[in-house]
Amino acid sequence: MKLNVLIQPSGHSFPIEAHETILDAAAKHGFNLPYGCRNGACGVCKGKVLEGTVDHGQHVAGALTASEMAAGQTLFCCAKATSDLVIESKEIGAVSQIPVRMLPSRVERIEKLAPDVMALWLKLPANEQLQFFAGQYIDILTKEGKPRSFSLANAPHEGELLELHIRNIAGGTFTQFVFNELRVRDILRFKGPLGTFFLREDGDKPIIFVASGTGFAPIKAIIEHALYIGIQRPMHFYWGARVLADLYMLGRAQEWEARGIRFTPVLSDALPEDGWTGRTGFVHKAVMEDYPDMSGHQVYACGAPVVVEAAHRDYTTQCRLPEDEFFSDAFTFAPKS
Known part of the structure; x- marks a missing residue:
């Protein structure tokens, strides 16, 4: 019925x-x-x-x-x-304007960005191109047909290759495969694009971006898309990590500063050898210190669920952020199988 x-x-x-x-x-x-x-x-x-x-x-x-x-x-x-x-x-x-597709791809390039972060660039078949919004993700299908979700780190205007940032998860079968077995020219099948985490371009409010770890990937895509289309709204990007090496594309984020994007990196457990003199503590708290009143802002948050959930809770209850101006993508990990 x-x-x-x-x-x-x-x-x-x-x-x-x-x-x-x-x-x-x-x-x-x-x-x-x-x-x-x-x-x-x-x-x-x-x-x-x-x-x-x-x-x-x-x-x-x-x-x-x-x-x-x-x-x-x-x-x-x-x-x-x-x-x-x-x-x-x-x-x-x-989102309804973009079809979700199942496509094969070839691994074009592999690069270790940090001890536990690998970047993949995937090439689609000739005459194929994936239409997507910056910030969306794809599901890579394992040999057993199980989906593993990864955000696209490139903006749509740079869509010749699809860029993924993959963190090595202890005991994770697929991430172990990526770090130890995957080779250039291997074939991976995926489904996408998926998700509703993307820039609301019709807004006029200043934007705060909050990323933890590889939550940097979709934020990178959104920021580079915003720069490409010439959005003039003030934008401030916060990137939280444990140690300096975890800010695996620090140079790229610093390049955005020259184009008007404010950038604040935050380390929670900086090592003595990092020589860190910047902000410390929890990244979502650093945002609250700088923006105690977010009533006139939009927030885009991505990364570990504990960070995204804390940001949503504290910004809406303590910093007056309107509920419908918080956009998020929390990275959850599949079972170890």
């Missing part, structure tokens, strides 16, 4: 079947709700059920708390309708 879902405030509606998640059913009928990981871990797709009931499904502990469920919230990537629904969610109109 099909049920119906009404999206507020847009007034759009779509049918949903018992086996479908709200996110999948919406996308099938042309309505794109915000999402990130699609597996109940990052919380980007969190929204409110105004009327009706849902099966919340399986999600990572902490992504949806008992109090949030009691308040009517759910994760649309996991939740299934058990009655007709009225939900509250933003819609991302621009």
Whole structure:
């Protein structure tokens, strides 16, 4: 039996079947709700059920708390309708213009950017080009067909090769494969583009970018896209890492400063040999120190879930950032298989 879902405030509606998640059913009928990981871990797709009931499904502990469920919230990537629904969610109109595709690619170049960060450049078949928004990601499919998500680090105008930054995760089968076995000219299949983390170009507010670790990759793509199209809004980029070596493209970020992008690197555990004299501590706290009132800003945050979640919580509750001006992509790791 099909049920119906009404999206507020847009007034759009779509049918949903018992086996479908709200996110999948919406996308099938042309309505794109915000999402990130699609597996109940990052919380980007969190929204409110105004009327009706849902099966919340399986999600990572902490992504949806008992109090949030009691308040009517759910994760649309996991939740299934058990009655007709009225939900509250933003819609991302621009994503619907780009088809998600399954494509082969050839490894054109491999470069170790840091002891635990590898960059890959993938080349598509002749006469193929991937259309995407700066900040989106792709799912690389392992030999077993399991998806592994990585953000695109290049802007669309530099789309001849697709650039990925991959951190070596202890015990991670795919990342171990990348660091120890993958070779130039190997073939990788992927699905994409995916995600709703991209620059809202129609805004006029100053922008704060916050990245931790390889969360730098999609921020890099967005900043280079913004520079390419000539966006004039003030932009300030914060990059948090443990030690100096983790700022694996420090020179690139410093180059942006000459083009008007303010840059603040922050180290949490600088080594004596780093000779670090810059900002220290947690990156999201450094932003709060500089911008105690974010009511007139937009924030784009990407990286470890603990950083993204802390930024969202503290900026909206302590720094007056409007809820709908926080855009994020939290990097969650697949099971070690």
